[in-house]
Amino acid sequence: MIPKYSFIVPIYNEEENINEMYRRISQVMNQMDDVVELCLVNDGSRDRSLQMMRELHQEDSRVVYLSLARNFGHQIAVTAGLNFVRGQIVVILDADLQDPPELITEMVEQWRQGYHIVYAQRIKRRREGWFKRFMAYAFYRILKRLADVDIPTDTGDFCLLDRQVVDLLNAMPERNRYIRGLRSWVGFNQTAVKFERDPRFAGDVKYTFHKSFALAINGIVSFSKVPLRLSTYLGLLAAVVSMFMCLLVLYWRIFIPNSPLTGVAIILIAIFFLGAVQLVSIGILGEYIGRIYEEVKQRPLYTLSEVTGFEQQYQADPQPLDMSSSSSN
Ligand code: UDP
Ligand code: MG
Numbered sequence: 001m002i003p004k005y006s007f008i009v010p011i012y013n014e015e016e017n018i019n020e021m022y023r024r025i026s027q028v029m030n031q032m033d034d035v036v037e038l039c040l041v042n043d044g045s046r047d048r049s050l051q052m053m054r055e056l057h058q059e060d061s062r063v064v065y066l067s068l069a070r071n072f073g074h075q076i077a078v079t080a081g082l083n084f085v086r087g088q089i090v091v092i093l094d095a096d097l098q099d100p101p102e103l104i105t106e107m108v109e110q111w112r113q114g115y116h117i118v119y120a121q122r123i124k125r126r127r128e129g130w131f132k133r134f135m136a137y138a139f140y141r142i143l144k145r146l147a148d149v150d151i152p153t154d155t156g157d158f159c160l161l162d163r164q165v166v167d168l169l170n171a172m173p174e175r176n177r178y179i180r181g182l183r184s185w186v187g188f189n190q191t192a193v194k195f196e197r198d199p200r201f202a203g204d205v206k207y208t209f210h211k212s213f214a215l216a217i218n219g220i221v222s223f224s225k226v227p228l229r230l231s232t233y234l235g236l237l238a239a240v241v242s243m244f245m246c247l248l249v250l251y252w253r254i255f256i257p258n259s260p261l262t263g264v265a266i267i268l269i270a271i272f273f274l275g276a277v278q279l280v281s282i283g284i285l286g287e288y289i290g291r292i293y294e295e296v297k298q299r300p301l302y303t304l305s306e307v308t309g310f311e312q313q314y315q316a317d318p319q320p321l322d323m324s325s326s327s328s329n
Contacts, residue, residue: 003062004034006087007104010077011053012043014095016202018052022063025093025101029062032108037309038063041081044071050306057308064309072302074207075177075215078157080302082166084310090161092179097201099158106193107160116188119159119180121152124196139216147223151184152192159183174222175294175301178215181223221287228288231281238277242270 007025011018022038029036042050042065056063066080078092089111093099099120107118125133140153157179161169168186169179184190207215220227245266 001035003037003087005032005036006085006090008039008081008092009095010041010074011049011095012206013045013047015047015049017096021095028101028104039081039085040065041077042067043077044068067306069303069305076302079177088163090166092157098197103195110191115191116162116165117190119155120195121192122154122197123194126199143219146226149185151181176222178219178222227284234277
């Protein structure tokens with residue numbers, strides 16, 4: 001039976017969370033009016049996660065899973081899930097129960113009202129450090145100002161997508177997958193359901209500061225050309241400042257010939273200032289060129305070592321490179 005609902009859960013070293021996550025999600029699955037599949041995506045976990053996924057599949061045939069051949073990162077894990085799920089209605093949620101599965105019924109209600117995309121919007125983050133809250137707050141507002149699509153603030157990847165949108169996302173060729181940006185980019189009828197984000201059920205955060213920072217840069221660079229223009233502005237500013245300095249030096253030459261300021265200091269300032277402007281500009285260029293490089297390489301987004309439970313595959317687009325032949329069952 002082809003499922004109508006697909007829930008995608010990316011998993012990276014979540015052995016402490018998997019059973020509780022399954023318990024809560026299966027309660028929601030039991031309430032649904034049609035066939036549901038729970039697609040777990042193992043993102044190269046090094047703990048017992050994959051083993052537990054296999055066990056869950058044995059116990060409950062609604063559980064299907066993919067295993068990426070190494071850790072490719074959260075966005076790629078979700079992308080892999082989107083490539084494989086078969087449902088008409090697809091929901092993406094985290095394994096650590098920070099995205100309450102009970103909200104899914106509310107999201108489906110909105111889908112019935114005719115919305116193609118229903119994203120969950122945090123109105124509160126419970127018990128997360130001030131630094132993370134502050135960074136997230138600042139980032140979403142900067143992104144909103146810079147990005148050329150309207151990416152709603154305080155939304156993560158927790159969302160419901162209609163099949164039409166999933167097919168569009170799957171057809172997008174880009175390697176840099178900032179899913180919440182792409183999701184806004186496609187358009188259609190979108191709406192929010194508000195929720196309070198719970199703390200992690202167990203285990204440590206898998207998004208390290210480094211990964212979060214990389215995701216933030218990715219979001220801005222993938223959806224805005226403003227940083228590129230920034231170097232033009234800085235260059236213009238530097239030009240104005242240096243003209244001003246020329247006038248100043250001229251003034252000192254004529255009216256205060258003995259001023260000590262005409263000497264080394266002003267030259268040093270000019271050198272440092274211009275050096276800084278150039279380095280920042282080169283850095284910004286690098287961010288974009290690096291992404292162009294990623295895109296032209298045309299490497300597959302991920303490699304798979306195990307695919308289980310998808311015997312009736314949903315076929316819309318050519319599947320990315322599948323390294324395995326281990327489609328069991
Ligand atoms: N995750 C993943 N690959 C990674 C990092 C995280 O699949 O490289 C998964 C993780 O297992 C969890 C979700 O992404 O289900 C969100 O991760 P986390 O809770 O650490 O991030 P945060 O809550 O800070 O967004
Ligand atoms: Mg989390």
